Amino acid sequence: AQTVTQSQPEMSVQEAETVTLSCTYDTSENNYYLFWYKQPPSRQMILVIRQEAYKQQNATENRFSVNFQKAAKSFSLKISDSQLGDTAMYFCAFMKRGGDDKIIFGKGTRLHILP
Amino acid sequence: GAVVSQHPSWVICKSGTSVKIECRSLDFQATTMFWYRQFPKQSLMLMATSNEGSKATYEQGVEKDKFLINHASLTLSTLTVTSAHPEDSSFYICSARWSGRVGHTDTQYFGPGTRLTVL
Numbered sequence: 483a484q485t486v487t488q489s490q491p492e493m494s495v496q497e498a499e500t501v502t503l504s505c506t507y508d509t510s511e512n513n514y515y516l517f518w519y520k521q522p523p524s525r526q527m528i529l530v531i532r533q534e535a536y537k538q539q540n541a542t543e544n545r546f547s548v549n550f551q552k553a554a555k556s557f558s559l560k561i562s563d564s565q566l567g568d569t570a571m572y573f574c575a576f577m578k579r580g581g582d583d584k585i586i587f588g589k590g591t592r593l594h595i596l597p
Numbered sequence: 598g599a600v601v602s603q604h605p606s607w608v609i610c611k612s613g614t615s616v617k618i619e620c621r622s623l624d625f626q627a628t629t630m631f632w633y634r635q636f637p638k639q640s641l642m643l644m645a646t647s648n649e650g651s652k653a654t655y656e657q658g659v660e661k662d663k664f665l666i667n668h669a670s671l672t673l674s675t676l677t678v679t680s681a682h683p684e685d686s687s688f689y690i691c692s693a694r695w696s697g698r699v700g701h702t703d704t705q706y707f708g709p710g711t712r713l714t715v716l
Contacts, residue, residue, distance in 0.1 A: 519707075525688060527641075527707035573640060582654075583629055583694055585705060587640045 484509040486576050488588035495564055496596050502549075503559045503591050505574030513579040516550065516557045521590075522570040530572070533557065535579070561593075569595045600624055601693050603708035610681055611716055618676045618711045620691030626671035627693035631705065632664070635688045647674040681715040688712050 485508045495501040507516070518530040533541045533550050540548050545562045561568055574588040600623040610616050620630055628649050633641040645666050646654045653666035663685075665677040674693075678685050689712075692705040 524709070525635075525690075526709045527690065527692070529704065529706070532704060582646065583631075583705070584643060584646065585631075585692075589640045592638075 484511070484576050484578070484586050486574050486586050486588035488572075488574050488591050490591045491589070492592045492594070494594040494596055497564060497566060499564055500560060500562050501564055501593065503561075503572050503574075503593065505557045505559070505588060507555050507557065507574070507576050509555070509576065509578075511578050515577045515579055516548075517575040517577070517585070518546070518548070518557075518559045519573045519575060519587075520568075520570045521573065522567075527573075531559065564595050566595050566597060569593060599695055599704075599706045601691065601706045601708040603689075603691055603711050605711060606709060607712040607714075609714045609716065612682050613680055615677055615679045616681055616713060618678075618689055618691075618713075620674045620676070620693070620708050622672045622693040622695075622706070625693075625695045627674075627695065628671060629694045630668060630674040631692045631694075632666060632674075632676050633690045633692070635690060635710075637688075641690060644676075678713065681713070683715045686713055686715045 487506045514535045516533045520528045520530045531541050531543045531546050547560045549558045571590045571592050573590045576586045602621045604619045630647040632644045635641050644659045647666045647668040649668045655661045668674040690710045691708045694705050
């Protein structure tokens with residue numbers, strides 16, 4: 483069975499700083515996806531970034547980038563030039579490719595961006 | 598593109614009544630939709646997988662007679678909480694898989710959620 487672990491329940495950082503959220507996962511699969519979802523106070527789940535396991539290149543989306551270490555089963559999210567609107571709960575998630583499409587979520591990291 | 602709506606956004610009902618929550622993919626077809634439950638300050642817990650034209654697949658521990666799921670079309674899935682009780686109060690979220698989107702076949706898009714309060 484797959485598991486996703488986020489070891490940082492809560493983090494705070496000053497606006498404009500860079501912050502890294504950690505995520506590790508465990509799987510015996512070789513072909514899968516990893517995601518970071520953001521859930522702001524509105525509770526709408528928003529896809530931040532997605533990484534396909536077979537791609538060595540780390541995914542980036544504007545100020546968001548990941549450090550994907552497949553051998554170490556690590557998938558951290560870096561937010562550069564953090565903004566107040568980045569305040570949210572961030573969930574790391576795993577999905578087996580070509581499987582039943584079930585997403586396995588970590589417990590989340592609550593991120594506060596301080597003015 | 599890839600907008601998923603839920604209706605209602607919040608509902609309050611009396612214990613013993615049934616409540617229906619709709620999940621719609623507005624600009625794409627979704628052969629598969631998912632229903633999650635989220636308690637305050639916790640992660641999302643998958644309840645069931647809804648497949649268009651077939652029976653839903655429930656996760657272990659989820660009562661299928663309690664949480665009825667119907668996926669009647671490629672854009673609509675409904676979750677009915679039958680004989681609701683206060684312990685069913687929660688935030689319910691659906692997601693839809695855009696099966697035909699090039700490059701994003703396996704990405705799920707989430708609805709805004711429905712807050713259910715059972716008195």
